Amino acid sequence: MIEIKDLTVKYLRQDDFVLALERINIEIPAGQIYTFIGPSGCGKSTLLYVLSGIIKDYTGRVLINSQPVDPKKQRIGMIMQNYGLMPWRNVYQNVVLGTKIKDGQRRLDEYGQYILEQLGIDHLLDRYPKELSGGQQQRVAIARSFILKPDLLLMDEPFSALDAISREEMQELFLDTWKQHNVTTAFITHSVDEALYLGSKIVVLSPAPGTILEVIDNPCFKMEDMRLQDDYYDMSARIRKVLDKGR
Numbered sequence: 123m124i125e126i127k128d129l130t131v132k133y134l135r136q137d138d139f140v141l142a143l144e145r146i147n148i149e150i151p152a153g154q155i156y157t158f159i160g161p162s163g164c165g166k167s168t169l170l171y172v173l174s175g176i177i178k179d180y181t182g183r184v185l186i187n188s189q190p191v192d193p194k195k196q197r198i199g200m201i202m203q204n205y206g207l208m209p210w211r212n213v214y215q216n217v218v219l220g221t222k223i224k225d226g227q228r229r230l231d232e233y234g235q236y237i238l239e240q241l242g243i244d245h246l247l248d249r250y251p252k253e254l255s256g257g258q259q260q261r262v263a264i265a266r267s268f269i270l271k272p273d274l275l276l277m278d279e280p281f282s283a284l285d286a287i288s289r290e291e292m293q294e295l296f297l298d299t300w301k302q303h304n305v306t307t308a309f310i311t312h313s314v315d316e317a318l319y320l321g322s323k324i325v326v327l328s329p330a331p332g333t334i335l336e337v338i339d340n341p342c343f344k345m346e347d348m349r350l351q352d353d354y355y356d357m358s359a360r361i362r363k364v365l366d367k368g369r
C-alpha cells in the first residue's frame with residue numbers, strides 16, 4: 123500500500139522556488155496499478171522521484187507499506203522511457219543487476235528464467251543493449267524489475283519511445299506479466315488510451331503545479347477487446363474533459 127498525504131514538492135532554481143506538486147493526497151492499495159495522466163510539466167516524474175527515494179526534500183508524508191520511503195530497505199523497481207540499461211553489460215548481466223545489488227544473488231533462479239521466457243527474451247542473454255530493438259530493450263528493463271520482486275513498481279512513460287504496434291504489444295505483454303504478480307504499480311503516461319488500458323484507477327493531474335483533479339474508477343481495466351467497447355469511448359471522452367477543465 124502506498125500512502126501519499128499532503129505531498130508538496132518545490133525545486134530550488136536560482137534564488138527562487140518552482141512549485142512542482144501541491145498537496146497531493148492519494149492511496150494506492152497493495153496489488154493495484156494506478157495510471158497517472160496530466161499535461162507536460164505537471165510533476166508526474168517528480169512524483170515518481172519522490173516514491174523512488176531520489177527526491178527527499180518535500181513536505182507531507184509518503185509511506186510504502188507503512189514505512190517512510192527508503193530504497194535501501196524497500197524493493198523499488200523503476201522502468202523509464204530510455205530503458206535504463208547498462209550499455210556495457212549484456213542482457214543476462216542487466217537482468218540480474220537488481221537482485222545482485224539487493225541480495226547478492228548473481229544467478230537467475232527458476233522464477234527469473236520463467237520471467238525471461240514469458241517476456242520472450244530468454245534467447246537474447248548474450249546480447250548487449252545496442253544489439254537489441256527498442257521493444258527488446260524495454261522487455262529487458264521489465265524483466266529486471268519483475269525479477270527483483272519489488273514492493274513497488276514505478277513506470278515513467280516506459281513505452282512512449284516505441285512505434286504504435288510495438289507499444290500495444292508491450293502494453294499487453296506487460297499487463298499479462300503484471301496480472302500474474304500483482305505488484306503495486308504507479309504508471310505515468312501522456313496517453314489516454316494507455317491510461318485506460320493499464321490502470322485500475324486513473325489519476326488525472328492539473329497543469330503545473332500538479333494537483334489531483336480527479337481519481338477515476340476504470341471499468342475498462344482488464345476488459346476483453348477494450349478498444350472496441352462503448353465504455354472505452356465514453357471513458358476517453360470523460361478523461362479528456364477532466365484534462366480540459368484543468369487547463
Ligand SMILES: Nc1ncnc2c1ncn2[C@@H]1O[C@H](COP(=O)(O)OP(=O)(O)OP(=O)(O)O)[C@@H](O)[C@H]1O
Binds near residue numbers: 133
Ligand atoms: N531539477 C529541477 N529544477 C527546477 N525545476 C524543475 C526540475 N525538475 C523539474 N522541474 C520543474 O518541475 C515541474 C515538474 O516537472 P516534471 O518533470 O516532474 O513534470 P512531468 O509532468 O513529468 O513533465 P513531462 O510530462 O514533460 O515529462 C516542471 O515545471 C519542471 O520544469
